[in-house]
Amino acid sequence: MLNTIEYTVTAIVCLITAFVIQRIYFKEKKRNATAESVKGIKWFGLAIFSWGAGALLNFILVALNGVAADHKFIIYFGVLISLLNSLFILLSIPSIEHSRKRHIVIRIIERFSEREVFLIFGSILMMIAFVFVAVSYVNETANNSYIWLIDIPISLVVAYVLLQELNKAFSNRKMRFMYLPSFGLFLLIVIAVTHRIVPQEEIEGFLDVGIWNLIGVITAVSFKFLFILLFSILLYSWKFLSEKEQQQGELERLGKENLELAASRENNQLTIESHLDTIKSLKKKLSDSEKEVENLRESSKIEFSDRQKEVLGNLGLCGMQKSYTEIAEEMHISVDGLQAHIHQIKKLLSISGAGGKEQLIAYAKNNDLLRFASIHCEDK
Template sequence: MLFTIEHTVTALVCLLSAFVIQRIYKKELPYEENNTKVNGIKWFGWAIFIWGIGSVIQLLGVKVFGLSATHKLLIYSGVTVSLLNSMFILLSLPSIEHNKFRPMVVRLVQRFTEKEFIALFSGVMGIIAFVFIAASYTNVAISNNFIWLIDIPISIIVAFSLLNELNKAFSNRQMKFMYLPSFALFVLIIVAVSHRIIPQDRVVTYIDQEFWTLTGMITALSFKFIYILLFSILLYSWKFLTEREMKQSQLEHLNSENLKLSTELDKLLIANESHLDTIRSLKIKVETLTESSKIELSQRQKEVLTFLAKFGDTHSYTQIAEEMNISVDGFQTHIHQIKKLLNISGSGGKEQLIEFARKEL
C-alpha cells in the first residue's frame, strides 16, 4: 500500500511539474540571449521528469508485471533513474546564478559542452553499472543494498554541490532565510541514500518494519517536493531579478538617451541664438546700407523728374524745359546732377530717368 502511494504521488507530481517547467523553458527560450541561464530550467525539468518516469516503471513492474518491489530488475531501473537524475541536476547547476566562487564539481561540468558531459557521464556510469549488473544479477548472495552502492557516492556529491550552489544563490539574492530548507533538502537526501544501503533485515530487529518503510516513503517524497519547491523559488527569483535588471537597464538607457537629447537641445538652442544674432546683425547692416543708400533729391530735382515722367515719352529736354519755364541749360544741369546721384550713364539715360521717376515719385 505504501509503495503504491509513494510512487503514484511521485509520478503525478513530478510529471505534472516537469510539463509545466518545460513549458516555461519553451516560453523563455526566445527572449533569453544567454542560453546557459534558460538551459538550467530545461535540465531542472528533466531531473523531475525522470523521477516521474522512474515511479511509473516501478508501478508497472509491481502492479502490471507482478514483480516484487525488491526485484533486481526494479532495483536496476531505480539506480538508472537515480543516476540520470544526478546527471540532469549536475547539468542544471551552472545556471544557478551567483557571484561567488564555483566549486570543483560545477567547474568540471562547465569545462565540457552539454553533449560531451552527457556522453562522459553516461559512459563512465554505464561501465560501472555493467560491472555491478554482471556481478549481481545471477548471484543471489549479493543484496540490493550492494547494487545501490553505484549511486550512493554520486548522490552525495550531487547533494553537497546542490546545497552549496543553492545557498550561494540565495545569499546573493538576499534570501538567506532559504538556508534552512536548503539544508533540510541535503539532510533528506542523505537519509534517503542511507535508507537504501542499510540492510532491512538488520533494521527490523531494532525498528518496526512498517515504521521503517513509512520513513523511507516520507523521506523520498519530502526531498523530491522540497527540491521542486526550492528550484521553483529560485526560478521565480531569477525571473523577477532578470525583469528588474532589464527594467533598470532600460531606465539607464532612457536616462542616457534623455541626457544626450538634452545636450543636443542645448547645442541647438545655442546655435539658434547664434543664428538669430547673426540675422539681427545682418538686418541692422541692411537697414544701415539702405539708409546710407537713400538718394536725397532737392525739390527742384524732384520737379524736373516729375515733368520728365509726364512728358518724357513725347517731349525733348528743350520742350520739357519750356514747359517748366526754365532755360535749357538749367534743365540739362539738373538732369546731369540727377544722373550722377543715380549713377546713370551712357545711352538710354533718359529712359532710365523716366522709369525711376515713375517708380519713385
C-alpha cells in the same frame, strides 16, 4: 504496499509538475526568451520528469505485474533513473542566478557544452555501471546495497552542490530564511541515500523493519516534494527579479540616453552659437563689402566738369613726374586754381588725408580719364 504508495504518489506529482514546467518552458520560448535564460527550466523539468517516469514504470512492474520491489532489474532501473536525474539537476544548477563564486563542480561543468557533459558523464558512468551490474548479476549473493554504490556518491555530491548553490541564490535574493528548507532538502537526500545502502538485516536489531521502510518511503517522497518546492520558488523569484532587473536596466539605459541627448544638445547649441557668430561676422563683412561696392558705384556715377576731367587726366598722366605748379603752368592756370579743382574733385570722391594725390592718379588711370589730358609728359 509502501512501495506501491511511493510509486503512485511520486508518479502523479512529478509527472504533473513536469508537464507544468515544460508548459512554462515553451511559453517562455514563445516570448522570444533567450535559450540561455530558459535552459535551466528545461533541465529542471526533465529532472522531475525522470522521477515521475521511473516511478510510473516501477508502479507498472511492481503493482500491476507482480515483480518484486527488490528485484535486481528494478534496482538497475532505479539506479539508471537516479543517475539521469543527477545529470539533469547538475545541468539545471548553473541557471540558478547569484553573484557569488560558483561551486567547483559547477565551474567544471560550465567549461563544457551540454553535449560534452552528456558524453563525459555518460561514458564514465556506463563503464562503472557495467562493472557493478556485471558483478552483481553474476554473483547472486550481491545485495541491493552493492548495486546502489554506483549512484550514492554522485547523489551526495549533487545534493551538496545543490545545497551550496541554493543558499547562495537565496542569499543573493535576500531570502536567507530559505536556508532551513535548503538544509532540510540536503538532510532528506542523505537519509534517503543512507536508507538505500543500509541492508534491512542490519536494522532489525535496532529498529522495526516496517518503521525503517516507512522512513525510507517518507524521505524519498519528501525530498522530491521539497526539491520541487524550492526550485519553484527559485523559478518565480528568478523570473520576478529578472523582470525587475530588466526594468531597472531599461530605466538606466533610458537615463543614460537622456544624458547623452542632453550633452549632444548642449554641444549642438554651442556649435549653433559658434555658427551664428560666424554668420554674423560674415554678414558684417558682406555688409562692409556691399558698402564699398555701393561707394564704388556711387563714385562711378560722379559727374565731373570738363575742367575737372582735364585736371584728373593731367594728374593721371604726369602727376608722378610733375608738381602741381608745373601742371598748372602747362594748363595756363594758376596754382591756386588747380588746387581748387583738386579740392573739389577730392570732395566728390570722398578722398581725404595723406596720399590724396596718389589716389587721384590711381582713380584717373582706373576710370579711363587719361584721354582728357591736355598736357604732354616726356616719360609717357
